[in-house]
Amino acid sequence: MLIILVIISYIVIQLYKCNCMRIAVIGPQNTGKTTFIKDFLKDFDRYKTIDKTYRDIVRDESLLINQDTTENSQQMIRDFMYETIKNNQDMDVIFDRCIIDNYVYTYLAYERGSIAKDFVITTKTLLKEHLKYLDALIFIPTAAGVQLVQDDQRDIDTDYIDDTNRVFLDTLFEIKDEFYIPIFVLTGNREKRIKTIKRYLS
Numbered sequence: 001m002l003i004i005l006v007i008i009s010y011i012v013i014q015l016y017k018c019n020c021m022r023i024a025v026i027g028p029q030n031t032g033k034t035t036f037i038k039d040f041l042k043d044f045d046r047y048k049t050i051d052k053t054y055r056d057i058v059r060d061e062s063l064l065i066n067q068d069t070t071e072n073s074q075q076m077i078r079d080f081m082y083e084t085i086k087n088n089q090d091m092d093v094i095f096d097r098c099i100i101d102n103y104v105y106t107y108l109a110y111e112r113g114s115i116a117k118d119f120v121i122t123t124k125t126l127l128k129e130h131l132k133y134l135d136a137l138i139f140i141p142t143a144a145g146v147q148l149v150q151d152d153q154r155d156i157d158t159d160y161i162d163d164t165n166r167v168f169l170d171t172l173f174e175i176k177d178e179f180y181i182p183i184f185v186l187t188g189n190r191e192k193r194i195k196t197i198k199r200y201l202s
Helices: 002-018 033-043 054-060 071-086 099-111 117-133 158-178 190-201
Strands: 022-026 093-096 136-139 183-185
Touching: 022 033, 022 099, 033 093, 033 190, 054 071, 071 099, 071 117, 099 117, 099 158, 117 158, 136 158, 158 183, 183 190
Parallel strands: 022 093, 022 136, 136 183
Antiparallel strands: none
């Protein structure tokens, strides 16, 4: 009897997990991802977000990022993102970025000659593996007319931002061809983005 109860409990837990939605918001910097997540949480109050993000890792470990990034920085960010997404599967959650973002910045560093090809391959393998922990992606691309705001974690070099957008699009087209995971593209102002995602998720 005890064994049967344990089995039933396990099935119920698995069904509960399967009903949860795990969404990652991705895209180049200065596109309003963090603002969108705040707006999203107001309209979708059943969702949670993770208090500690990659930004905390960057700050706490004084990591070099963007055009100055290193393999060590990208590995620490990548491993943090992987574990965070993997270990938050029992609730409706929206993540601020995922390993897709990490891969994009890793690949850009590889193009510049500062990261080895083997490291890029390893990151791409983890990218594909971590998609099984996500149910949907929200991509917010670079848009003309968006004010660029520079801080200690943002790069406003427009050529670099254009390159970032290019690698994001290439990567997402590849993911779309290989994996069945919805990719929602959001543009426009804050109100339009929320209206669009409501239509997608309804």
